[in-house]
Amino acid sequence: MAVAFKYHAKAQSTFEPPLIANENAFLGDVDSSDSYNPDKPMSAGFYRLEKGTPLVYEYTYDEMKIILEGKFEISDETGQKVTATPGDVFHFPKGTKVTFTTPSYGLAFYTGQRAKGAA
Incomplete structure (x- = not known):
């Protein structure tokens, strides 16, 4: 039985999380x-952070993220800290506690092993 793929045209520029x-x-989540x-x-979508309050998040599922625009400062409880820029890819294993900040804004695409809306 054939199954059709799903297409979300220009989602990076038109989807507003x-x-x-x-x-x-x-x-x-886009899909x-x-x-x-x-x-x-498995769910995928966009994450945008604007300058302001840091976001502290503990992952209850595995996620991968690619930075598309802007800049993020990403750190975890182990002391690891990265300045993330477009093209960088991250893997956040279940149980990872991460702090996201940005000097201006950042946009990322993610895929997580979870149901839609369960972030």
């Missing part, structure tokens, strides 16, 4: 496999 934390952290693969769902 909702505010999820503080006054400056936005995240939204998810949870409707047809509920046992092993």
